[in-house]
Amino acid sequence: xxxxxxxxxxxxxxxxxxxxxVARNIPAAGRRNVEILTTTTEAVVEVDxxxxxxxxxxxxxxxxxxxxxxxxxxxxxxxxxxxxxxxIVRRGQPFEVIVEFDNSIKLDDASMNFEVHLGEKPNLxxxxxxxxxxxxxxxxxxxxxxxxxxxxxxxxxxxxxPPTSIVGRCTFVISTSPKTEGSKIVQLWQSKPVYILFNPWxxxxxxxxxxxxxxxxxxxxxxxxxxxxxxxxxFGRPWNFxxxxxxxxxxxIYLLEEALAVQSRGNPIKVTRRISALVxxxxxNGVLRGNWSGVYSGGTAPSxxxxxxxxxxxxxxxxxxxxxxxxxxxxxxxxxxxxxxxxPTRSVTNFSSAHDTDGSxxxxxxxxxxxxxxxxxxxxxxxxxxxxxxxxxxxxxxxTGYGGWQAVDGTPQETSEGAYQTGPAxxxxxxxxxxxxNYDTQFVFAEVSADxxxxxxxxxxxxxxxxxxxxxxxxxxxxxxxxxxxxxSDEPEDVVEQYKFPEGTPEERMAVELAVSHxxxxxxxxxxxxxxxxxxCAISVKSNVTIGEDFDIEIDMTNKSSKxxxxxxxxxxxxxxxxxxxxxxxxxxxxxxxxxxxxxxxxKSTVHIANVDYEDLLHEHATMKIYAMGQLVENNDTIAAQxxxxxxxxxxxxxxxxxxxxxxxxEEFSITITFDNPMAKSMTGVNFILEGLGIQKTKTIPHGDIxxxxxxxxxxxxxxxxxxxxxxxxxxxxxxxQGVTGSLEVDVSPAVTADKDASA
Numbered sequence: 001x002x003x004x005x006x007x008x009x010x011x012x013x014x015x016x017x018x019x020x021x022v023a024r025n026i027p028a029a030g031r032r033n034v035e036i037l038t039t040t041t042e043a044v045v046e047v048d049x050x051x052x053x054x055x056x057x058x059x060x061x062x063x064x065x066x067x068x069x070x071x072x073x074x075x076x077x078x079x080x081x082x083x084x085x086x087x088i089v090r091r092g093q094p095f096e097v098i099v100e101f102d103n104s105i106k107l108d109d110a111s112m113n114f115e116v117h118l119g120e121k122p123n124l125x126x127x128x129x130x131x132x133x134x135x136x137x138x139x140x141x142x143x144x145x146x147x148x149x150x151x152x153x154x155x156x157x158x159x160x161x162p163p164t165s166i167v168g169r170c171t172f173v174i175s176t177s178p179k180t181e182g183s184k185i186v187q188l189w190q191s192k193p194v195y196i197l198f199n200p201w202x203x204x205x206x207x208x209x210x211x212x213x214x215x216x217x218x219x220x221x222x223x224x225x226x227x228x229x230x231x232x233x234x235f236g237r238p239w240n241f242x243x244x245x246x247x248x249x250x251x252x253i254y255l256l257e258e259a260l261a262v263q264s265r266g267n268p269i270k271v272t273r274r275i276s277a278l279v280x281x282x283x284x285n286g287v288l289r290g291n292w293s294g295v296y297s298g299g300t301a302p303s304x305x306x307x308x309x310x311x312x313x314x315x316x317x318x319x320x321x322x323x324x325x326x327x328x329x330x331x332x333x334x335x336x337x338x339x340x341x342x343x344p345t346r347s348v349t350n351f352s353s354a355h356d357t358d359g360s361x362x363x364x365x366x367x368x369x370x371x372x373x374x375x376x377x378x379x380x381x382x383x384x385x386x387x388x389x390x391x392x393x394x395x396x397x398x399x400t401g402y403g404g405w406q407a408v409d410g411t412p413q414e415t416s417e418g419a420y421q422t423g424p425a426x427x428x429x430x431x432x433x434x435x436x437x438n439y440d441t442q443f444v445f446a447e448v449s450a451d452x453x454x455x456x457x458x459x460x461x462x463x464x465x466x467x468x469x470x471x472x473x474x475x476x477x478x479x480x481x482x483x484x485x486x487x488x489s490d491e492p493e494d495v496v497e498q499y500k501f502p503e504g505t506p507e508e509r510m511a512v513e514l515a516v517s518h519x520x521x522x523x524x525x526x527x528x529x530x531x532x533x534x535x536x537c538a539i540s541v542k543s544n545v546t547i548g549e550d551f552d553i554e555i556d557m558t559n560k561s562s563k564x565x566x567x568x569x570x571x572x573x574x575x576x577x578x579x580x581x582x583x584x585x586x587x588x589x590x591x592x593x594x595x596x597x598x599x600x601x602x603x604k605s606t607v608h609i610a611n612v613d614y615e616d617l618l619h620e621h622a623t624m625k626i627y628a629m630g631q632l633v634e635n636n637d638t639i640a641a642q643x644x645x646x647x648x649x650x651x652x653x654x655x656x657x658x659x660x661x662x663x664x665x666x667e668e669f670s671i672t673i674t675f676d677n678p679m680a681k682s683m684t685g686v687n688f689i690l691e692g693l694g695i696q697k698t699k700t701i702p703h704g705d706i707x708x709x710x711x712x713x714x715x716x717x718x719x720x721x722x723x724x725x726x727x728x729x730x731x732x733x734x735x736x737x738q739g740v741t742g743s744l745e746v747d748v749s750p751a752v753t754a755d756k757d758a759s760a
Contacts, residue, residue, distance in 0.1 A: 061105065061112075063174055063189040064153075067098040078220065079197070083246035088195045090342060091266070092163030092202035099174060101153035107135040113185075114145045114157065115173035118166045119262030128166065128262050131185075133177070161196060163204035166266045167341060168256050169193050195253065198268060198342030206394040207268050209344045217487045218344035218392065222693055223727045224335070224485050226328045227349035227492055228579070228739070230384045230623065230646040231480040233543050234351060236492065238729045238743035239332045240307025242693050243340035248309055251316035252340040255287070268343055268393045269424055272408045273439060276389075277421035279334050279410030281321030284419065287311065287333055288325035290412055292580055294620060299323020303620060303738035306691045306729045308336035310698040326579075330410040331387040338408075344392035345408075346484050348495065352644060353386035354478040355413060355580075356446035359520040361435065361512075363450045363478065366457040367471065376463055381581040382478060384623050384644040386411070386447065388422070390484070395426055398437050402426040405498065407444045416440050427498050433511030435518050445515050448479035448499045449508075453524070472640060476503045534561035535597065539626050539643035547622055547647045547737070548615070548678030553607040555628045557639065559597040567595040567639065570630040572607045576614065579621040579646075587614045587624070595630070614647075615679055620738045622647035650678050652688075652730050652742025657715065665720050665751040673730055674713045675740065677706045686734045688714055694722030694748070720748040 068087045073095040074080045079088035089095050105112070112134040122129035132138070132145045134155070142162040149156040172191040178184075200209040200219055209215050222243055225236035242248050256265055259274035278286040288311065291302070302325055305311065311333055314322050325333070331347040338345040354363045357379040366377040388409035395403045406424030416422060416439065425441040426434075430449075435442040452474040458467040479500055486493040501508035513525045538556045545551040555572060559565055574588040590607050597603045614624070624647075629640040657670040673690070677683050686703040690696060696718050706712040712732075720726065726748050732740040 061176065061188065062102040064100045064102050065098075066100070066174070066189055066191070068172075068191065068194075069096050069098065072096070077197075077199075078201070081220070081222075081244040082249055083244060084195075084249050086193055086195060087191075088197060089161070090197045090199035090202065091161045091165040091167065092199045092205050094158045094160040096148070097157045097159060097172075099155045099157060101155075104152040105155075107147070107150075111177040113173075113175045113177060114159065115175055115187075116143055116161075117171045117173060117190075119168065119170070119265070120257070121262075126263065131175070163199065163202050164206075164266055165196055166262060167196050167198055167271070168262075168265050169195055169253055200342065200344050200392070206396070207343050207392060208394070209392050213487050214392075215344065217485075218346050219339050219342060222339075223729070224332075224347065225490050225492070226332055226347050226387055227483040228328055228385055228387070228621065228646075229351075229648065230644040231351040232541050232643065233545060233646050233648055234349070234385070234481065234483060234492070235544075235646075235648050236485075236490065237328065237739070237741050238306075238490075238727065239328075239347075240309060240691055240693050240727070240729050241332065241336040241339060242307055242309035242312075243336050245309050245313075245693065247313035247316055248336060249340055251287075251312040252337045254316060255337055256341060268391070269395070269397065271341065272338060272343065272391045272393075272406070272424050273421055275334060275337055276408045276410045276423060277419045279330050279337070280325070280412040280420055282412035282420040285319075285321060287315045287322060288330060288410075289321040289323050290326065290330070291324035292326060292578060292582075294578075296324055301620075301733060301738060302326040302329050304687075304689055304731060304733040305329055305332075306689055306698065306731050306741075307693075308333045309691065309693070312336065327383075327385075327411045328387040331389050334389045334408065334410045338389070338391055346390050347387055348390055348482055348484040349385050349387045350447055350479060351385050351481040351483070352478045353383045353447050354450040354452075355381045355383060355386075356443065356450055357414065359442060360524065361442060361446040361450055361516045361519040362521070362524055363446070363452045365452070365454045366465075366468070367454060368457070374457060374459065377457065377459070377465070382452070382644075383581050384577075384579040384621070384646060390427065391424060393424070395424075398426060398429070402428050402434075402437060404428060409440075409444075414443060416443075430499055431501065431511065433513075433515035435515045442515070442519065448482065448496075449512055449515070450478050451475050451512065452477040472638065474640075474642075477642070535559050535565055535567075535632060535637065535639050537628055537630070537639040537641040539628055539641045541626070541643070541645050544648050545645075546678060547618070547649055548611055548680075549647075550608065550610045553609060553626055555592075555605040555607070555641070556602060557595065557597050557604070558602045559599060562599050563634070564596065564598050566633040567592075567597070567630040568633045569593055570595050570605060570628060572605075573627045574607075574609060574613075575625045575627075576617045576619055577623050577625045578619060579623045581625070581644075583625065584619050585617050587617050611680070615681070618647075618737075622649065622739070649737065649740045650676060652732055652740055654728055654730055654742050654744035656744075656746070663720055663746055663748045665723055665748060667751075668717055668719045670715055670717050671728065671744065672713060672715050673701075673742070674711055675706065675732055676711050677708060679736065680708050681736065682707050683712075683734045683736045686712055686732060688730055688732055690716060690728065690730045692718065692726055692728040692746075694724070694726050695720045695728065695746075723748045723750045 070087045077090045114132050116130040118128040130143045144160040146158045174189045175185050175187045198207045199205045200207045222241050226239045229235045264270045281289045311322050335345045335347050363380040366374040390405040405427045409422035412420035422440045425444045429437040430445050435445050454471040455468045482496040483492040516524050536558045540554045570592040572590045575583045576585050577583045592605050624645045626643045653674045683706040688701040691698045728744045
């Protein structure tokens with residue numbers, strides 16, 4: 001058997017190590033084109049010469065060729081999809097290299113080394129320059145090199161990185177160590193840049209995920225769905241993560257090198273935490289600049305993005321923040337970068353998501369003696385939805401049992417350790433209320449489990465609270481659904497039970513009270529008794545109301561007492577708002593008089609909302625807040641409810657122009673994109689934005705106006721570049737309507753070869 005045909009050794013390793021530095025290390029400019037090293041001892045001296053050329057014959061040997069077996073190794077390491085042509089391997093898994101010298105070689109006499117140069121300034125003392133003598137078995141060296149076969153001057157090597165290896169850019173070097181005392185190491189060959197990634201398929205890697213389907217979904221799937229809307233009417237936005245695109249890969253490696261010193265780049269805890277900081281541009285010139293104003297001049301509206309690739313491409317080219325992002329865009333980019341680096345990652349959406357600004361882990365609303373909100377004290381809010389990320393990893397820094405999914409958030413909301421970064425926070429710790437475990441578990445706990453508390457408060461002349469007592473506690477106001485794309489499907493999966501015990505159970509109450517006892521107001525559940533009401537109020541709206549439709553708001557009131565009661569006046573108000581919960585404008589205000597609720601019974605009131613009530617007031621995301629409040633005639637108790645609601649935008653329809661068309665690499669085909677305007681007003685300056693990974697980079701297609709109740713249509717010609725199942729994702733953008741998306745999955749066959757043409 002030839003050396004090239006020798007089988008790959010697949011032995012495992014149980015070696016573990018932890019890197020400790022957190023210092024920032026900015027890579028030197030221009031280092032990408034440097035590929036050859038001159039003779040040296042420990043420090044690396046760089047010269048600008050082509051790769052794969054013998055540098056020295058001082059030792060009597062010349063490297064004729066080195067075959068990194070890129071295709072075979074990339075296939076074995078599940079990295080074939082990356083567009084860059086370099087060798088990309090996953091740590092903790094062996095790969096093969098063939099080295100050919102000009103003469104037959106005896107390893108014992110030649111003192112040949114295989115070197116791994118990690119990061120920007122490799123150094124033996126810092127363990128970023130690894131020198132492994134060929135033929136040796138030094139147990140102190142974590143990297144292993146085994147000679148599988150030798151034929152004269154040709155060697156087949158199996159290289160095995162440790163499962164704790166530094167991740168990112170490196171180079172391989174073949175050198176010789178002359179036995180003459182005082183002689184320098186002679187470097188015979190150096191590779192082009194090689195890239196090492198995390199390995200969720202390796203049992204000894206801290207990101208190991210033991211479910212093959214989940215690995216395929218959370219590392220290799222380059223398309224997905226991000227959920228937006230509201231608890232009552234959630235809907236998905238298709239999103240192209242594009243982690244295999246060449247510009248995305250380059251940007252992800254750049255961010256890794258910007259984020260951490262070399263020694264820390266193998267630690268997924270540190271990597272995910274710093275990437276969450278660098279995805280936003282709030283304090284470190286990161287990828288995306290956030291904008292929630294509704295005015296997006298000088299950039300792209302967040303709703304106009306169809307994926308991460310255009311964002312990361314622009315950022316890598318300019319090294320300047322891209323305008324603009326909101327939470328789902330930050331999350332989509334974070335998923336892209338971390339999947340690119342090999343960390344299992346998914347985007348998740350929390351509906352009715354609390355934003356706790358003071359670390360109390362409650363959402364507090366303060367009122368004066370006349371029941372007017374004290375605006376200076378009301379900084380907490382509840383977002384209709386908020387999208388963050390989960391990353392899978394072990395947590396050796398925490399007690400046993402708190403590994404698995406960890407919450408990470410790139411949206412700049414509150415600072416942590418002086419930077420706008422969040423996580424990784426153990427989801428299990430969040431569920432248990434163990435908010436003292438790193439990192440930012442308090443903040444995540446509040447997002448999904450905080451009680452909404454209304455307080456009667458008195459303040460002094462400085463604005464400090466001198467007295468407070470509870471008016472109302474709403475225990476089921478936040479964390480109503482937590483959706484993520486299901487494995488192998490575009491359907492949503494609700495993972496709320498991973499974050500919290502069922503509402504109202506003893507376990508849920510214990511977790512809430514334990515968490516709050518470690519917050520900024522630990523006496524919240526000690527100094528005041530919780531108010532128990534006999535009459536409860538809830539709001540419901542049918543799901544999936546499309547923009548342009550009329551709909552009904554139903555107010556359900558339940559009387560659990562043994563006596564009849566009457567709601568003197570029931571006030572129902574509907575507001576147009578931002579998805580962050582900030583009210584924009586009132587669209588409906590109704591008073592319902594004398595609602596009688598019999599003992600141990602229920603009553604229902606209905607408010608009708610017509611299209612004309614809201615159409616001219618709609619803001620992006622078409623989000624509403626509905627409030628219902630009333631007072632019982634018998635005892636003056638207050639009943640109240642609040643619900644978030646989003647109208648669902650119509651979908652774009654994407655179709656093949658020839659439905660039976662057989663798509664092949666390199667052969668042009670056409671699609672049509674159509675949209676029916678559901679509104680009674682024109683949509684002006686309509687643009688369609690289209691992207692298809694392996695088919696079409698992000699492209700804007702101007703359309704013009706679409707008249708009321710009319711259809712807009714464009715035809716687009718495309719040419720596939722990659723085979724397999726591919727997804728086209730499009731969005732529509734105009735002043736009157738945002739958030740309109742659509743997608744089409746197509747199957748692309750390989751190009752027809754010349755041999756097949758001839759046989760045909």
